[in-house]
Amino acid sequence: MKITIGGVVKGGTSLAYKTGSWRDQRPLIDLDLCKACGICEEVCPDNSVYAEDEIYYIDYEYCKGCGLCAHECPVDAIEMVLEEK
């Protein structure tokens, strides 16, 4: 790809960089326990938790497996399991 004059870059292009490969633990949400409070979404530094119709999902393309969502979940609905590589 050609470089741009002055190195100006279009915003949002980091989405092409998949940080999911950094993960060595995987958060799993137990939807039976989840109260849909949204705290996991709030605390993720990598924008990797989202909800659709009050159901919470992890975006494994980017989730780095830091464990913040699991640690902050008030009802322990998220478990961190070892990532199989």
Next chain:
Amino acid sequence: MLEQTMSNVKVVEGSEAVALAVKGCRPEVISAYPISPQTHIVEWLARMMANGEMDTEYVRVESEFSAASVISGSSAAGSRSYTASSSQGLLLMTEVLYCSAGMRLPFVITGVNRALSAPITIQIDHQDTISLRDSGVIQFYVESSQEVYDTHIAAFKIAEDPQILLPVMVCMDGWILTHSYERINFIEQEKIDSFLPPFRPANFLDVNNPKAWGSYSEENVLMEFKYSVQQAMQYGKKRITEIFAELARITGRDHGGLIEAYRTEDAEVILLAMGSVVGTIKEAVDELRSIGKKVGLVKIRCYRPFPHEDIWEAIKAAKVVAVMDANFSMGSEGALGMDLKSKLCGMRDTPLVFDFIAGLGGREINVKTVRRIVEKAEEMLNKGLPLSESYWVDLNPEILP
């Protein structure tokens, strides 16, 4: 025939001429910090603003470092921007200027030449602006206040050319030009406006089209980014010549292109210099010509990019080039001398090049000084002496420790 202008003529201080040129270019943002001998320029601008003659944001900062940073920000945000400084202040801007050249931010700076500490002095030489020669900033040097006025107007157009997009510095000798009065031909505002349309860069900090500036880069692209600045410099040589010519058609005043060759045809000895000293050299050349000496002058107007092709055309038939450097690279020699020698190295049948260090810290250079330089060059030429060290003109060895 050149179109004659009906522009007004007025005797003004050199600093006011700069301020009037800047005003005519309608910058949206100015930021500056005072230092002698740049002060009058920023004071003139402040006065124009205070009197409602100018509609510009003027950010009065706490340092030159911030002045250069403010106009880097405003330039990235899409505003035509300007600052001026001198000596220590220019050095304080150094880091900003390298970065803004790399980010291709096209603002204009007046570099009012003054020597660098220590010892501290307000006397002039070119050490300050020469220290910035590697930064990616385009540099012009001028001989007179008329030339400084015209060059500032060209400078914005050159900086903002979509294929150049680099900071441009117009270097003028402090005191001699900034504080002296000269008859200046001003260009009418409509003519400036049509020569220099409003700045509308393709990229600017825009919430409707968010982009990131100043990214982190590594070995896979960094060399290409640096080379693209060199490409802009190379392209600039052609474009600068065109823009100077376009302005000359409007004003009827032709200061030359990247260089001005003065009486170089059939010259055996050619002096190479830049800045206000050129006026004195022209006088000396005329005098020497009148007694039959084949002497000429190459005045450098554009120092970065370095116009070695044009210089070569002017000097190739000469026997010797006496370079006058008002700067010195400690442990080596003068910058102009180095530039020229490096370009001639490896070419066949080149004139000999001798580097003369003259005028440091305001040491006087008069017609006699120039004649002594010519004599010295001839003497060395006759002895066939290669001169690997610079010759310090009028150095007083008596007082050396």
Next chain:
Amino acid sequence: MNGERGANKEALFVSGHRACHGCGLALAVRHILKATGPDVIVVTPTGCLETFSSPYGYSPWRVPWIHHLFENAPAVASGIAAALSAQKRNNVRVVVIGGDGSTFDIGFGALSGMLERGDDVLYICTDNGAYMNTGGQRSGATPTYSSTTTHPVGRKSMGKPQLKKDLPAIVADHGTPYVATASVAYLKDLRKKVEKAMTYHGPRYIQIDTPCPSGWGFSSELALEIGRLGVNCGLVPLFEMENGSLTRVRKIRKKLQVTEYLKAQSRFKHLLQEDGSEYLKELQEIADQNIAKYALITSS
């Protein structure tokens, strides 16, 4: 399209940035931008945030963003504000998000100039208490007795001997109309402060405590936990100052001893050894002074 789903659909700071696992700073940025909305230009000085959010070709920023140098973000921001004013782009505001090193130390002169001039810039300092981007050297914001790579603990050293610079007070003394401290441990409070700051014109300053797992030495899931401990022991007071007076503080409901905070991080672990008790006492005094100074505990 790639990643244009889920949380990234509407985010202004999207995934794919390269912050460490569980970085408090990255989390803060997400929430800052939620609070400012899209009509801002962000200036970031050199530091972790610049490094992890700008590898060439991969920008997570969906607002216009500029990094120039380490020590000039306030001046670059002033220039942008001047340009916006000249161009009459009145709906667009300027926000700096910069580290404590650039804010407290090397960029302090430029910050003071920006504040004194009254330029319309929201300056947010993300405080991780050291120069993290270059490996955790001390800054003017490093807390007392924290071990840093330039004040390492050793036979003759207990870490950084000096007090943390009281930058919010210094900023307020410039006549800055809005000054606040916040923490990623209290994200709603953080966003409210940013929102409030956006209602003011002129310079504004928010200092956010952003726990850093790599530099402070705690496990990647604990950034908020550590943040809460800092606030509730009194070492990280959260308050707002409007037009020079303290207008609101976040009260501590259940006061913790500083050891609770310190023992959770390896940068303080030397203080919990036997010869550390004297130093612990000093830190407890600092926390108690904060509690008194800002009235962090409601006396019943």
